[in-house]
Amino acid sequence: MIDNKTIWDVVVIGGGPAGMMAAGRAAEKGARVILIEKNKTFGRKLLLTGGGRCNLTNYEPEMRKLVEKYGDSGKFLFSAFSKWDVEKTLDFFHKRNLKTKVEEGGRIFPVSDKAESVLKVLINYLNEGGVKVLLGIAVKEIVTKENRIEAVQLDNGQQVCGKSFVLATGGKALPLTGSTGDGFIWLKNAGHTINSSEPSLVPISISDKWVKELQGTSLADVKITVSQDDVKHITKRGMVLFTHFGISGPTIINMSRTVGDLLKNGKVVISIDIFPSLGPGELSIRLQDLFAGQGNKKIKNVISSIFPVSTIVPAILDLSRINPDKPCNEIGKKERMALVHTIKNIPMQVEGLLGINRSIATSGGLSPTEVDFKTMRSRIIPNLYLSGDILDIDRQSGGYSLQICWTTGYIAGNSSI
Ligand SMILES: Cc1cc2nc3c(=O)[nH]c(=O)nc-3n(C[C@H](O)[C@H](O)[C@H](O)COP(=O)(O)OP(=O)(O)OC[C@H]3O[C@@H](n4cnc5c(N)ncnc54)[C@H](O)[C@@H]3O)c2cc1C
CATH class of the missing domain: 1.10.8.50 (Helicase, Ruva Protein; domain 3)
Structure with a gap:
């Protein structure tokens, strides 16, 4: 239970990586912070990341190259990364005794190979700052007055009042972890633009029987080409993992957005060159x-x-x-x-993309044009800050999604007081 009369300096909604980072930073600066998470535990999705090992970021110290990984959304991120980049993220975790290692493609994992180690750092960060935590209680709606948020209404009937609010309720990928898109509804009602949410980074289902028969095996370093009507649209080199539904693996997942776009126009074929170095x-x-x-x-x-x-x-x-x-x-x-x-x-004939239940990320979300990335403040509601998957940012797999959570979470927490 909480005291209904308290006016918190910062109210953070959503206890995933972005919300925990924001709450921890605001508390570190001395704010009275409350973090509300509808699951009974923090970071349910975080614990599933990187196959349970958590690919927490990607080793890319050069700003220009880092920004390129976010496609068209990159232009919004310069100011955010200039405040909190990969190096700062690594410093943050290393100072809190998380040892990390760099794997293929610059992917950074904890040496423990356990996502729990990353979650532990974040929980300690909340405890250090004395963040008040509400677990197992959902926010039902936000209460606004004269274009500002005054309070949030909880599903237990209580209201939590605050000066600033950080919304970190995630996207819609893998809804069983708690990310059911609640924040999108509140933002839309408050006048924000929500770009339609579709599964993006997903495995691909293939109709050819022989592909399914190869399930459990993989081909490393092959050339993968996506075509439609004999026109090649994208070619990448990497690994193909055969599964009971089709194909997966980081390179395939990163090509899935293009495949999804092409499928809207007709049939798509993915072909593999097993010996790309031989003519x-x-x-x-x-x-x-x-x-x-x-x-x-x-x-x-x-x-x-x-x-x-x-x-x-x-x-x-x-x-x-x-x-x-x-x-x-x-x-x-x-x-x-x-x-x-x-x-x-x-x-290989593409049957479709696997749905939102298997997706690592959703395309869509809050339009980045409506957020000031220097502060992560809403351009429509002056006491609202946004962080993490709730933002419509294109990204590849490889640790780039969580990097957005660390960067935008830190900045939102930092500027919300
Ligand atoms: C299987 C899988 C593997 C992944 N692997 C990687 C990886 O290795 N590296 C990487 O960079 N990215 C990875 N990602 C993406 C990464 O997990 C997300 O980018 C990240 O979790 C987003 O963090 P977030 O805090 O914005 O949102 P979330 O992690 O979705 O957290 C949002 C939280 O808000 C809570 N919430 C929602 N609505 C309410 C409400 N009404 N009231 C209270 N609380 C609410 C939810 O319960 C949830 O806990 C992976 C994703 C999946 C699905």
Whole structure:
């Protein structure tokens, strides 16, 4: 229970990474802060990040390159990152005894490989500043008067009054963690623009049976191309992870937004080049040499040696229309070239994107044009500050979402008092 008469300096709604950072910073500056979280525990989504290991940021000390990772939204972030960037984030966690390590692609994880270690730092930060915490209580609505927020109405009937309010209720991705988009409704009612919310960073479902049969295996360092009507739209090098529904992995997830946009216009094909460093001529010679040494053996048993995953062989022979039991010495130039073509261009038919329940992020949210990123203050409601996934910011996977939470959370907390 809380005292209904108290007017808090800062009221923070949402106990995810952004809200915890904001509450901790405001309290560190001496404010009387209350943090309201509808789950019984903090950071439910944070604990799932990075497969439970929490990819908390990405090692990118150069501002220009960091901003590029946020696509069209990058232009809003210069002022925010100039106040709180990756280095400051790492300093914050290191000073609080969280040891980190850098993995492939600059992804930074705690050395413990446990998201709990990151959450522990944030909970300690709240305790250090004496933040009053309400867990298991949801905010039902915000109470405004003359274009300012006066209080929030809780689902237990109480009201919490405050001078400033930080909204950190997240987006709509993985709603079972508590991020059900409540903040979007309040913002819209208060006159803000909410860009429509769709799943973005998601795995992709594929209709081809052979893809599902490869579930649990992966191909590292392949070239992945997304096409529509034979026009190539995007090509990236990276890993493809085969699953029971289709494909996943960081590179695929980062391409999902483009795939989603293209699907609105028609069919989409994703093709893989298994040997991106070998030209078709070189690959043909390599196959010729391979077949020459083992002429009497069946092709299915011979070519498996060149692939990182032998279970892909039946699909490749089938797509090349080659009888798997054919001896190598009966494979002519035409069939060899068909094989080369398939290996460098294995097509997969996209069925769709996995939905909001599997999404790491949603595109959409509060329009960044309505926020002053120097302070994270709303341009419409002067005592409202915004942070984290509630903002409509394009981002790639790789720690960039949480970096937005640390940056905007810190700035919101810092300027809300
Ligand atoms: C499976 C998965 C893996 C991910 N992995 C990574 C990763 O490795 N690296 C990375 O950078 N990003 C990752 N992300 C994205 C990252 O988790 C989010 O960007 C981040 O959690 C957003 O933080 P937030 O504080 O803005 O919102 P959230 O974490 O969504 O927290 C919002 C909080 O507000 C609370 N809330 C909502 N409505 C109310 C209300 N009415 N009253 C009170 N409380 C309310 C919710 O219960 C919730 O706890 C991942 C996401 C998912 C789903």
